Amino acid sequence: MxxxxxxxxxxxxxxxxxxxxxxxxxxxxxxxxxxxxxxxxxxxxxxxxxxxxxxxxxxxxxxxxxxxxxxxxxxxxxxxxxxxxxxxxxxxxxxxxNAAAVAEQALALMLACAKSVVPLDARMHAGHWDKATHKSLELGGRTVGVVGLGAIGQRFARMAHAMDMRVIGFDPFAKNLPDYIQSADLATIWREADVISLHCPLTDENRGMLNAETLAQCKRGVIVVNTARGGLIDEAALLAAVRSDQVAGAGLDSFAVEPMTADHPFQGQERIVLSPHIGGVTxxxxxxxxxxxxxxxxxxxxxx
The missing domain is CATH 3.40.50.720 (NAD(P)-binding Rossmann-like Domain)
Structure with a gap:
């Protein structure tokens, strides 16, 4: 046998x-x-x-x-x-x-960042009421840049489009894209996106594609979502960008080293929402x- x-x-x-x-x-x-x-x-x-x-x-x-x-x-x-x-x-x-599962996780992380779900929940449980001082980001009318337009990326793009977001996407291999995805190069995505969501495989060519240089090209206050592979992001550069407010929030489901190491610098950062690579685990x-x-x-x- x-x-x-x-x-x-x-x-x-x-x-x-x-x-x-x-x-x-x-x-x-x-x-x-x-x-x-x-x-x-x-x-x-x-x-x-x-x-x-x-x-x-x-x-x-x-x-x-x-x-x-x-x-x-x-x-x-x-x-x-x-x-x-x-x-x-x-x-x-x-x-x-697992396209539906991962796309939904990306949507959840994007919304969690835009609506400050995690820090507001912690504040509420601690007895605070921040109605007078907190403003969330409205995503309708904003631009989302989707990097990687396979089954997962396109499903996420469809969800974002349904929320009245403008969708721009980069994928050199994608063909016959739906009309609501505007094809763009990476430089355009860095420059124009209010949210960047990564959905591409990790290769030697794109390792660390989001780094100090490319994050500096992004809009101030951009949201970064990664449900693909941790190696796509220079983690130290992302942490610095969050701390400087260049990045308003990050929703991450994958990391350079997994499981996440003890005392990882992302831990304790309230504007970085973390999940243990479970986007596809339903x-x-x-x-x-x-x-x-x-x-x-x-x-x-x-x-x-």
Whole structure:
């Protein structure tokens, strides 16, 4: 019986039903590279479903029968795709399976920043009533810059458009965009956006794309939302921009190092709203991503 290694502790029952003719082995909630290497040597999987951890050269070489690496989600930056290609291993992703969940998280973070939801809640619980002194930002009529116009970015753009926001977007690979998304280059987004929301994969070319230089080009008081990958933002530069009021607020669901390290400088900053990379973690998305990951790997295996 062929083996599928899951770099996590579980998989949706609907996904397991599709893999009922295969042995499914779990690596646990936080597998290290050594854990994955040991499991690959023991079980020689034909497929790996990637939930947590990284799959690099050493893991691939420990599994000589490996034919496909299937991401439980859309971002494949934790997989060494160059090494996989060199070994004839196909890399597939569950593109769009968590689009609704992540787009909703981006919307929630944008609204939380614009409406000061977190600090006002804390003040209210402490017994304060700031009606006379607080003004929130109205988003209708404002411009949102969406960087990355795949399934998630376009869904978020549709939500923003429904709120009467002007949507400008950058994605060199996007085609046939709806008429409410105005295509723009990054310089235009930095210059014109009241809100910037990141929805692109992390690559060597765009790592640190929001940094001291680009943040300085933005409107004073811009809101930054990132539900994509933490490496897209220079975290020290973002913190400095928040402290100087160049950035009015940031809503972040992903970070350069995950889990977030103890005493991270973002902690305690009331205008930085944090969530632990759970944008795609809903009960519906869990099923959708698991089923898509299973279907994708079976399709590759069926091709031989």
């Amino acid at each position: 062929s083996t599928v290694l899951v770099t996590g502790a579980d998989l949706a029952p609907q996904a397991l039903a599709l893999l009922n003719n295969m042995e499914v082995v779990y690596a646990g909630k936080a597998p290290t590279e050594d854990d994955l290497i040991a499991l690959c040597r023991r079980h020689d999987p034909v497929a790996i479903i990637v939930r947590y951890g990284k799959v690099g050269v050493a893991v691939m070489d420990a599994a000589p029968s490996l034919k496909v690496i299937s991401k439980h989600g859309s971002g494949t930056d934790t997989i060494d795709k160059v090494a996989a290609k060199a070994r004839g291993i196909e890399v597939v992703a569950a593109v769009g399976a 009960s519906d998305a869990y099923i959708n991503m698991g089923v898509a990951a299973a279907k994708n790997l079976l399709a590759v295996l069926a091709r031989g």
